[in-house]
Amino acid sequence: MELFSLFVRSVFIDNMIFAYFLGMCSYLAVSKNVKTSFGLGVAVCFVLAVTVPVNYLIDKYFLQAGALSWLSSHFQNIDLSFLTLIIFIAVIAGIVQLLEMAIEHFSLALYQALGIFLPLIAVNCAILGGSLFMQEHHFPTLFHSFVYALGSGVGWLLAIVAFAALRERLRYSNIPKPLQGNGIAYIITGLMGLGFMALMGF
Protein backbone atom coordinates (compact mmCIF):
# COMPACT_ATOMS: atom_id res chain seq x y z
CA MET A 1 0.00 0.00 0.00
CA GLU A 2 2.80 2.39 0.89
CA LEU A 3 4.54 1.51 -2.36
CA PHE A 4 1.36 2.05 -4.33
CA SER A 5 0.82 5.51 -2.88
CA LEU A 6 4.47 6.33 -3.58
CA PHE A 7 3.92 5.32 -7.20
CA VAL A 8 0.74 7.36 -7.62
CA ARG A 9 2.37 10.32 -5.92
CA SER A 10 5.36 10.29 -8.22
CA VAL A 11 3.20 9.93 -11.34
CA PHE A 12 0.59 12.60 -10.68
CA ILE A 13 1.46 14.87 -7.78
CA ASP A 14 5.23 15.20 -7.96
CA ASN A 15 5.05 15.05 -11.74
CA MET A 16 8.49 15.73 -13.17
CA ILE A 17 7.22 18.24 -15.72
CA PHE A 18 4.26 19.96 -14.14
CA ALA A 19 5.60 20.28 -10.62
CA TYR A 20 9.37 20.54 -11.14
CA PHE A 21 9.84 21.39 -14.85
CA LEU A 22 12.52 18.73 -15.26
CA GLY A 23 13.42 17.74 -18.80
CA MET A 24 11.65 20.74 -20.27
CA CYS A 25 14.19 21.23 -23.06
CA SER A 26 13.60 17.87 -24.72
CA TYR A 27 9.91 18.06 -23.77
CA LEU A 28 9.52 21.22 -25.84
CA ALA A 29 11.81 20.11 -28.65
CA VAL A 30 10.56 16.55 -29.26
CA SER A 31 6.82 16.92 -28.71
CA LYS A 32 6.01 17.68 -32.35
CA ASN A 33 4.16 14.36 -32.81
CA VAL A 34 2.80 11.62 -30.59
CA LYS A 35 4.89 8.77 -31.96
CA THR A 36 8.36 10.20 -31.35
CA SER A 37 7.36 11.64 -28.01
CA PHE A 38 6.15 8.20 -26.93
CA GLY A 39 9.56 6.79 -27.93
CA LEU A 40 11.41 9.42 -25.91
CA GLY A 41 9.05 8.91 -22.96
CA VAL A 42 9.70 5.17 -22.90
CA ALA A 43 13.45 5.77 -23.10
CA VAL A 44 13.29 8.20 -20.16
CA CYS A 45 11.24 5.68 -18.12
CA PHE A 46 13.76 2.98 -18.89
CA VAL A 47 16.86 5.01 -18.05
CA LEU A 48 15.31 6.38 -14.85
CA ALA A 49 14.32 2.91 -13.68
CA VAL A 50 17.91 1.72 -14.15
CA THR A 51 19.95 4.71 -12.97
CA VAL A 52 18.03 5.69 -9.84
CA PRO A 53 18.38 2.28 -8.08
CA VAL A 54 22.08 2.13 -9.06
CA ASN A 55 22.65 5.61 -7.68
CA TYR A 56 20.68 4.62 -4.58
CA LEU A 57 23.15 1.83 -3.87
CA ILE A 58 26.13 4.09 -4.54
CA ASP A 59 24.71 6.77 -2.28
CA LYS A 60 23.97 4.28 0.48
CA TYR A 61 27.26 2.38 0.43
CA PHE A 62 29.79 5.01 -0.68
CA LEU A 63 28.69 8.61 -0.49
CA GLN A 64 26.67 9.25 2.66
CA ALA A 65 28.33 10.30 5.88
CA GLY A 66 29.68 7.13 7.50
CA ALA A 67 28.54 5.00 4.55
CA LEU A 68 31.95 3.39 4.20
CA SER A 69 31.80 1.78 7.64
CA TRP A 70 30.94 -1.60 6.04
CA LEU A 71 34.52 -1.69 4.74
CA SER A 72 36.23 -1.13 8.03
CA SER A 73 35.53 0.79 11.22
CA HIS A 74 38.37 3.17 10.37
CA PHE A 75 36.23 4.77 7.67
CA GLN A 76 33.34 5.66 9.97
CA ASN A 77 34.02 9.39 9.93
CA ILE A 78 34.39 9.78 6.18
CA ASP A 79 31.74 11.83 4.42
CA LEU A 80 32.01 11.77 0.64
CA SER A 81 28.68 13.50 -0.05
CA PHE A 82 30.41 16.44 -1.75
CA LEU A 83 31.21 14.04 -4.59
CA THR A 84 27.52 13.27 -5.17
CA LEU A 85 27.03 15.40 -8.26
CA ILE A 86 30.06 14.26 -10.20
CA ILE A 87 29.56 10.57 -9.33
CA PHE A 88 25.86 10.63 -10.22
CA ILE A 89 26.43 12.27 -13.58
CA ALA A 90 29.30 9.91 -14.36
CA VAL A 91 27.13 6.90 -13.49
CA ILE A 92 24.29 8.19 -15.63
CA ALA A 93 26.54 8.89 -18.63
CA GLY A 94 28.13 5.45 -18.25
CA ILE A 95 24.85 3.56 -17.93
CA VAL A 96 23.32 5.35 -20.88
CA GLN A 97 26.35 4.40 -23.00
CA LEU A 98 26.13 0.77 -21.83
CA LEU A 99 22.38 0.61 -22.45
CA GLU A 100 22.89 1.96 -25.94
CA MET A 101 25.44 -0.73 -26.72
CA ALA A 102 23.37 -3.50 -25.12
CA ILE A 103 20.19 -2.52 -26.94
CA GLU A 104 22.02 -2.30 -30.25
CA HIS A 105 23.44 -5.77 -29.67
CA PHE A 106 20.28 -7.56 -28.54
CA SER A 107 17.39 -5.89 -30.27
CA LEU A 108 17.85 -3.90 -33.43
CA ALA A 109 14.15 -2.99 -33.60
CA LEU A 110 14.23 -1.48 -30.14
CA TYR A 111 17.49 0.28 -30.99
CA GLN A 112 15.92 1.90 -34.01
CA ALA A 113 12.99 3.04 -31.90
CA LEU A 114 14.92 4.33 -28.89
CA GLY A 115 18.45 4.66 -30.22
CA ILE A 116 18.34 8.23 -31.40
CA PHE A 117 17.05 9.40 -28.03
CA LEU A 118 19.53 7.64 -25.79
CA PRO A 119 22.53 9.99 -26.21
CA LEU A 120 20.19 12.94 -25.64
CA ILE A 121 19.03 11.45 -22.38
CA ALA A 122 22.40 11.55 -20.62
CA VAL A 123 22.05 15.32 -20.36
CA ASN A 124 18.31 15.36 -19.68
CA CYS A 125 17.66 17.06 -16.35
CA ALA A 126 14.83 14.64 -15.54
CA ILE A 127 17.36 11.81 -15.15
CA LEU A 128 19.82 13.60 -12.87
CA GLY A 129 16.85 15.21 -11.12
CA GLY A 130 15.38 11.76 -10.40
CA SER A 131 18.60 10.68 -8.71
CA LEU A 132 18.90 13.91 -6.70
CA PHE A 133 15.29 13.75 -5.51
CA MET A 134 15.84 10.10 -4.58
CA GLN A 135 18.69 11.28 -2.34
CA GLU A 136 16.46 13.90 -0.70
CA HIS A 137 13.65 11.42 -0.03
CA HIS A 138 15.86 9.00 1.98
CA PHE A 139 14.07 5.84 0.83
CA PRO A 140 14.31 2.88 3.23
CA THR A 141 14.87 0.15 0.62
CA LEU A 142 16.16 -0.29 -2.92
CA PHE A 143 12.70 -1.29 -4.10
CA HIS A 144 11.23 2.02 -2.91
CA SER A 145 13.71 3.89 -5.07
CA PHE A 146 12.84 1.68 -8.04
CA VAL A 147 9.11 2.34 -7.63
CA TYR A 148 9.79 6.06 -7.32
CA ALA A 149 11.92 6.07 -10.47
CA LEU A 150 9.35 4.11 -12.46
CA GLY A 151 6.56 6.40 -11.29
CA SER A 152 8.50 9.52 -12.23
CA GLY A 153 9.26 8.06 -15.64
CA VAL A 154 5.62 7.15 -16.25
CA GLY A 155 4.60 10.67 -15.18
CA TRP A 156 7.05 12.16 -17.67
CA LEU A 157 5.79 9.85 -20.43
CA LEU A 158 2.19 10.78 -19.66
CA ALA A 159 2.98 14.49 -19.76
CA ILE A 160 4.88 14.46 -23.04
CA VAL A 161 2.36 12.24 -24.85
CA ALA A 162 -0.59 14.35 -23.69
CA PHE A 163 1.23 17.52 -24.70
CA ALA A 164 2.19 16.13 -28.12
CA ALA A 165 -1.43 15.17 -28.77
CA LEU A 166 -2.53 18.71 -27.91
CA ARG A 167 0.18 20.15 -30.13
CA GLU A 168 -0.94 18.06 -33.10
CA ARG A 169 -4.41 19.55 -32.74
CA LEU A 170 -3.01 23.04 -32.24
CA ARG A 171 -1.82 23.14 -35.82
CA TYR A 172 -5.40 23.69 -36.98
CA SER A 173 -6.34 26.38 -34.50
CA ASN A 174 -6.20 30.10 -34.99
CA ILE A 175 -3.52 31.46 -32.66
CA PRO A 176 -2.32 35.10 -32.70
CA LYS A 177 0.86 35.24 -34.77
CA PRO A 178 3.35 36.36 -32.08
CA LEU A 179 2.12 33.63 -29.75
CA GLN A 180 2.61 30.78 -32.20
CA GLY A 181 5.26 28.17 -31.53
CA ASN A 182 6.97 28.32 -28.18
CA GLY A 183 4.76 30.97 -26.60
CA ILE A 184 1.58 28.91 -26.77
CA ALA A 185 3.55 25.76 -25.86
CA TYR A 186 4.56 27.29 -22.52
CA ILE A 187 1.06 28.56 -21.77
CA ILE A 188 -0.52 25.18 -22.57
CA THR A 189 1.97 23.40 -20.32
CA GLY A 190 1.12 25.89 -17.59
CA LEU A 191 -2.60 25.22 -17.96
CA MET A 192 -2.01 21.44 -17.95
CA GLY A 193 0.05 21.95 -14.81
CA LEU A 194 -2.84 23.80 -13.15
CA GLY A 195 -5.03 20.81 -14.01
CA PHE A 196 -2.55 18.44 -12.40
CA MET A 197 -2.42 20.65 -9.29
CA ALA A 198 -6.02 19.68 -8.65
CA LEU A 199 -4.81 16.16 -7.86
CA MET A 200 -2.92 17.58 -4.90
CA GLY A 201 -6.21 18.22 -3.18
CA PHE A 202 -6.08 21.74 -1.76
Added chain:
Amino acid sequence: MKKFLEPLSKNNPIIVQTLGVCSALAVTAQLKPAVVMAAAVTVVCAFSNLIISLIRNTIPPRIRIVVQLVVVSFFVILVDQFLQAYLYETSKMLSVFVGLIITNCIIMGRLEAFALSHKPLPSFLDGLFNGLGYGLVLVAVGVVREVLGQGTLWGYPVLSDKFYTLGYMNNGLMVLPPMALILVGSLIWIKNARQS
Protein backbone atom coordinates in the same frame (compact mmCIF):
# COMPACT_ATOMS: atom_id res chain seq x y z
CA MET B 1 31.09 43.41 -28.76
CA LYS B 2 27.67 43.64 -30.34
CA LYS B 3 27.68 39.93 -30.96
CA PHE B 4 28.31 39.23 -27.28
CA LEU B 5 25.36 41.38 -26.23
CA GLU B 6 22.94 39.39 -28.37
CA PRO B 7 22.01 36.86 -25.67
CA LEU B 8 20.61 39.67 -23.54
CA SER B 9 17.63 40.23 -25.80
CA LYS B 10 17.75 39.31 -29.49
CA ASN B 11 19.08 35.80 -28.98
CA ASN B 12 18.05 35.20 -25.39
CA PRO B 13 18.78 31.61 -24.30
CA ILE B 14 15.42 31.07 -22.58
CA ILE B 15 13.00 33.12 -24.66
CA VAL B 16 14.41 32.58 -28.15
CA GLN B 17 16.44 29.37 -27.99
CA THR B 18 14.31 27.68 -25.27
CA LEU B 19 17.39 26.28 -23.53
CA GLY B 20 17.83 25.85 -19.80
CA VAL B 21 14.14 26.20 -19.09
CA CYS B 22 14.19 23.38 -16.55
CA SER B 23 15.74 25.29 -13.68
CA ALA B 24 14.64 28.73 -14.80
CA LEU B 25 11.02 28.16 -13.88
CA ALA B 26 11.34 26.27 -10.64
CA VAL B 27 13.35 28.84 -8.69
CA THR B 28 11.47 32.00 -9.58
CA ALA B 29 8.71 32.03 -6.95
CA GLN B 30 10.75 34.72 -5.15
CA LEU B 31 13.38 37.20 -6.25
CA LYS B 32 16.20 36.11 -3.97
CA PRO B 33 16.59 32.49 -5.09
CA ALA B 34 16.17 33.67 -8.68
CA VAL B 35 19.09 36.11 -8.34
CA VAL B 36 21.29 33.54 -6.61
CA MET B 37 20.48 30.94 -9.27
CA ALA B 38 21.22 33.42 -12.06
CA ALA B 39 24.59 34.27 -10.49
CA ALA B 40 25.43 30.58 -10.07
CA VAL B 41 24.64 29.76 -13.69
CA THR B 42 26.57 32.79 -14.94
CA VAL B 43 29.67 31.82 -12.97
CA VAL B 44 29.53 28.17 -14.06
CA CYS B 45 28.83 29.04 -17.69
CA ALA B 46 31.64 31.64 -17.97
CA PHE B 47 34.33 29.57 -16.27
CA SER B 48 33.53 26.23 -17.90
CA ASN B 49 33.55 28.00 -21.27
CA LEU B 50 36.98 29.39 -20.39
CA ILE B 51 38.41 26.02 -19.32
CA ILE B 52 37.00 24.07 -22.27
CA SER B 53 38.31 26.72 -24.63
CA LEU B 54 41.78 26.47 -23.07
CA ILE B 55 41.92 22.70 -23.55
CA ARG B 56 39.88 22.56 -26.76
CA ASN B 57 42.76 21.34 -28.93
CA THR B 58 43.61 18.42 -26.65
CA ILE B 59 40.09 16.93 -26.24
CA PRO B 60 39.47 13.91 -28.48
CA PRO B 61 36.15 14.60 -30.24
CA ARG B 62 34.67 11.20 -29.36
CA ILE B 63 34.74 11.76 -25.61
CA ARG B 64 34.16 15.50 -25.57
CA ILE B 65 30.72 15.23 -23.89
CA VAL B 66 32.21 13.37 -20.93
CA VAL B 67 35.05 15.91 -20.62
CA GLN B 68 32.52 18.73 -20.71
CA LEU B 69 30.39 17.06 -18.04
CA VAL B 70 33.41 16.66 -15.76
CA VAL B 71 34.49 20.30 -16.14
CA VAL B 72 30.95 21.59 -15.59
CA SER B 73 30.33 19.38 -12.58
CA PHE B 74 33.61 20.55 -11.04
CA PHE B 75 32.39 24.15 -11.11
CA VAL B 76 28.89 23.19 -9.97
CA ILE B 77 30.33 21.40 -6.94
CA LEU B 78 32.36 24.52 -6.10
CA VAL B 79 29.26 26.72 -6.39
CA ASP B 80 27.17 24.24 -4.39
CA GLN B 81 29.69 24.10 -1.53
CA PHE B 82 29.99 27.90 -1.57
CA LEU B 83 26.22 28.34 -1.32
CA GLN B 84 25.95 25.80 1.49
CA ALA B 85 28.66 27.62 3.42
CA TYR B 86 27.60 31.24 2.97
CA LEU B 87 23.94 31.25 1.85
CA TYR B 88 22.56 28.19 3.59
CA GLU B 89 18.89 29.29 3.61
CA THR B 90 18.81 30.05 -0.10
CA SER B 91 20.71 26.90 -0.91
CA LYS B 92 18.04 24.87 0.93
CA MET B 93 15.37 26.68 -1.06
CA LEU B 94 17.09 25.88 -4.36
CA SER B 95 17.50 22.23 -3.26
CA VAL B 96 18.28 19.99 -6.23
CA PHE B 97 18.28 22.78 -8.77
CA VAL B 98 21.86 23.79 -7.98
CA GLY B 99 22.97 20.27 -8.89
CA LEU B 100 20.86 20.39 -12.01
CA ILE B 101 22.99 23.25 -13.38
CA ILE B 102 25.18 20.39 -14.69
CA THR B 103 22.50 19.34 -17.13
CA ASN B 104 21.47 22.90 -17.97
CA CYS B 105 21.25 22.97 -21.75
CA ILE B 106 22.56 26.55 -21.97
CA ILE B 107 25.95 25.52 -20.60
CA MET B 108 26.33 22.40 -22.73
CA GLY B 109 25.00 24.32 -25.72
CA ARG B 110 27.54 27.15 -25.35
CA LEU B 111 30.38 24.68 -24.85
CA GLU B 112 29.46 22.81 -28.01
CA ALA B 113 28.60 25.79 -30.17
CA PHE B 114 31.18 28.33 -29.05
CA ALA B 115 33.94 27.28 -26.65
CA LEU B 116 35.11 24.31 -28.74
CA SER B 117 35.95 26.57 -31.68
CA HIS B 118 36.97 29.91 -30.18
CA LYS B 119 39.81 31.48 -28.19
CA PRO B 120 39.61 31.65 -24.36
CA LEU B 121 38.74 35.34 -23.90
CA PRO B 122 35.82 35.47 -26.37
CA SER B 123 34.56 32.17 -24.92
CA PHE B 124 34.63 33.59 -21.40
CA LEU B 125 32.66 36.67 -22.49
CA ASP B 126 30.21 34.51 -24.45
CA GLY B 127 29.54 32.38 -21.38
CA LEU B 128 29.22 35.47 -19.20
CA PHE B 129 26.64 37.18 -21.41
CA ASN B 130 24.63 34.01 -21.98
CA GLY B 131 24.47 33.57 -18.23
CA LEU B 132 23.37 37.19 -17.85
CA GLY B 133 20.71 36.77 -20.54
CA TYR B 134 19.40 33.77 -18.60
CA GLY B 135 19.52 35.80 -15.39
CA LEU B 136 17.55 38.66 -16.91
CA VAL B 137 14.54 36.40 -17.57
CA LEU B 138 14.81 34.82 -14.13
CA VAL B 139 14.82 38.20 -12.41
CA ALA B 140 11.90 39.49 -14.48
CA VAL B 141 9.77 36.43 -13.70
CA GLY B 142 10.91 36.43 -10.06
CA VAL B 143 9.89 40.08 -9.52
CA VAL B 144 6.42 39.60 -11.00
CA ARG B 145 5.75 36.39 -9.09
CA GLU B 146 6.94 37.69 -5.74
CA VAL B 147 5.16 41.07 -5.92
CA LEU B 148 1.85 39.66 -7.15
CA GLY B 149 2.02 36.43 -5.18
CA GLN B 150 3.22 37.60 -1.78
CA GLY B 151 3.24 41.40 -1.94
CA THR B 152 6.94 41.47 -1.09
CA LEU B 153 10.22 42.03 -2.94
CA TRP B 154 13.44 40.41 -1.73
CA GLY B 155 11.45 39.54 1.41
CA TYR B 156 10.44 43.16 2.20
CA PRO B 157 6.80 44.23 1.89
CA VAL B 158 6.33 46.66 -1.01
CA LEU B 159 2.55 47.07 -1.10
CA SER B 160 1.23 49.38 1.61
CA ASP B 161 -1.46 48.23 4.02
CA LYS B 162 -3.95 50.62 2.43
CA PHE B 163 -4.28 48.33 -0.57
CA TYR B 164 -5.17 45.42 1.64
CA THR B 165 -7.76 47.41 3.62
CA LEU B 166 -9.32 48.40 0.30
CA GLY B 167 -9.82 44.71 -0.44
CA TYR B 168 -6.68 43.87 -2.45
CA MET B 169 -5.55 40.28 -2.04
CA ASN B 170 -2.34 38.49 -2.90
CA ASN B 171 -2.73 36.18 -5.86
CA GLY B 172 -1.78 32.82 -4.39
CA LEU B 173 -1.80 31.32 -7.88
CA MET B 174 1.43 33.20 -8.70
CA VAL B 175 3.39 31.16 -6.17
CA LEU B 176 2.38 27.86 -7.78
CA PRO B 177 4.74 26.40 -10.40
CA PRO B 178 2.39 26.51 -13.44
CA MET B 179 2.24 30.31 -13.33
CA ALA B 180 5.96 30.50 -14.13
CA LEU B 181 5.26 28.76 -17.43
CA ILE B 182 2.38 31.07 -18.25
CA LEU B 183 4.50 34.14 -17.43
CA VAL B 184 7.39 33.01 -19.63
CA GLY B 185 4.86 32.25 -22.38
CA SER B 186 3.55 35.81 -22.07
CA LEU B 187 7.12 37.20 -22.15
CA ILE B 188 7.69 35.38 -25.45
CA TRP B 189 4.42 36.77 -26.73
CA ILE B 190 5.39 40.36 -25.80
CA LYS B 191 8.83 39.99 -27.34
CA ASN B 192 7.55 38.55 -30.63
CA ALA B 193 4.80 41.16 -30.85
CA ARG B 194 7.31 43.99 -30.41
CA GLN B 195 9.67 42.58 -32.99
CA SER B 196 7.17 42.13 -35.80
